[in-house]
Amino acid sequence: MKYENPFLQGNFLLGSKQAETLYHDFAAKMPIIDYHNHLPPKALADDKNFENITQAWINGDHYKWRAMRNLGIEEKFITGNASDKEKFNKWAYTVPYTMRNPLYHWTHMELSRYFDRKDLLSEKNASSIYQSVSETLNTPDFSCRNLISKMNVKVLCTTEDPTDTLEHHQRLAKSDFDTKVSTAFRPDKALLIDSDDYNGYLDTLSDVSGVSIDTYDALCDTLKKRISFFHDNGCRLCDHGLSHLYAETFTDAEVKSIFKKRREGNELSEGEANKFRSALLLFLAETYHDFGWVQQFHLGALRNNNSRMLEKLGPDTGWDSIGDYQQAESLSRFLDTLDGRNKLTKTILYNLNPTDNAVLATMIGNFNDGSIKGKVQWGSGWWFLDQKDGMEDQMNTLSNMGLISCFIGMLTDSRSFLSFPRHEYFRRILCNLFGEDIKNGELPNDMEWIGKLVQDICYTNAKEYFDF
Incomplete structure (x- = not known):
């Protein structure tokens, strides 16, 4: 069964209409x-193309490794000699236990933004996701x-x-x-x-x-x-x-x-x-x-x-x-x-x-x-x-x-x-901060100016600072 996760879509992390406008009209396109x-x-x-999702997603990621160790998973399934599919299955088993850790958000944002997989990862669908995403990663469009x-x-x-x-x-x-x-x-x-x-x-x-x-x-x-x-x-x-x-x-x-x-x-x-x-x-x-x-x-x-x-x-x-x-x-x-x-x-x-x-x-x-x-x-x-x-x-x-x-x-x-969806994560949080202040009357409802500030923080300030 496919479980939709609308918490990641549309207005995820945006708690006001003002935040929605700042994100969708200003931040998202930068x-x-x-x-x-x-x-x-x-x-x-x-x-290069990665052979499978484990090589692209789990190898070298000590955030995931720490979570798996916390759950009592043996090191052979983390950095050891287990197969890539076995390592992925152990990560899939871990994911439902990461709720309220940012890994839960990042994991599902990455599956959604890169591969259009909107189902929640767990050991139940691990095999399906491993196979479909690994096949996708082997295509030229996903080099x-x-x-x-x-x-x-x-x-x-x-x-x-x-x-x-x-x-x-x-x-x-x-x-x-x-x-x-x-x-x-x-x-x-x-x-x-x-x-x-x-x-x-x-x-x-x-x-x-x-x-x-x-x-x-x-x-x-x-x-x-x-x-x-x-x-x-x-x-x-x-x-x-x-x-x-x-x-x-x-x-x-x-x-x-x-x-x-x-x-x-x-x-x-x-x-x-x-x-x-x-x-x-x-x-x-x-x-x-x-x-x-x-x-x-x-x-x-x-x-x-x-x-x-x-x-x-x-x-x-x-x-x-x-x-x-x-x-x-x-x-x-x-x-x-x-x-x-x-x-x-x-x-x-x-x-x-x-x-x-x-x-x-x-x-x-x-x-x-x-x-x-x-x-x-x-x-x-x-x-x-x-x-x-x-x-x-x-x-x-x-x-x-x-x-x-x-x-x-x-x-x-x-x-x-x-x-790279972590940039989206940051931008949504940024827009929500400004949006809440506008909603509460702590900032004026000047979307053009505040939208410009948001775009500056997301992109323009760095472009000018580094002279890229």
Whole structure:
């Protein structure tokens, strides 16, 4: 039996006539700029087709993996050696238990928006959906590029390490793909001087760049060389995933000595590692300014909490959580140092701990100096916060303590080619916030002006901010 789910259709998440008008007449038709994600560029360059829905939808998705583990499903059906169909069946079994988690909405939006499947996924219809969607994914109209085009994505930015050759981006730049595909420079491994494999990473970076990295100055020169290479290949953004910003005092001599000590295979104290990170972050941020890039900082994740599963599966497999780091003082010192040197480029800050919402909402106002609209941005609800409550909290706090009209909107931060309905999810929530205020008399019933603001947040602000 087919169970219709009208909760996803038409006026889903829109609680007033005003919200309906804002969404359907203004937000829905805007293109998408997805300026931060982790899509594999090779799949886009090859324009591959996924063999089945598990490969497109479950592999690599640690949101789904965590839900399945919570339900007591064995790891072999998640990241193990079970067949793709068995893994899908276990996910289908899990879905009815995800009610009130955003996965329940996202799952059914993705089935509906890409494949026109409006029945509710469960173990009862798992076999039918697996077969029909997998067959669809094998057709030319559902190749990776066409999955992107179906969602009206005009620009997307993947995320690459400085060692990346960017060969797939170069192929895409020469292709006839209508969506602009760029990248973001992600040099986190160069900052992790206390990691076990740090010297091995520097050796790889040295091989790629053709520079022997035996001194701190050589490291800086190499990273600048890689930034220039990324820039020549169309990159205009960087990204850092950090627990918090580092802003320790240091001298050049100290930093050079710390780097030499580590390069010789010696262990560092936490204080030494933090001085190094502080120095290298400032160098990178000043270089981003020189190249005219936008810098992004994703702050607050406590990663790899389960050491047993980290040893078994590696990082980025679903064992991270929200951290409770102190953010304000070091973030302020870092931004203030750059501002004082006239080296503060456009900056986007994301927090993972909702306790820090007001901190970031007010911090951006300290460094918006009138030179650029929304120069320093507080980014959209991220990771554990890219759900209804998290997005509403972020937008309400930004409205109260800043200007939501300058906000550059949503991004997927996803590894999945099927995640782009999250932009629709965000837009519906945004329109509902404005619609409720209009209905309650807290905003004027000026649909043309408020509709323009909504379109700005959905698309135009990002287009102008990144100069896409």
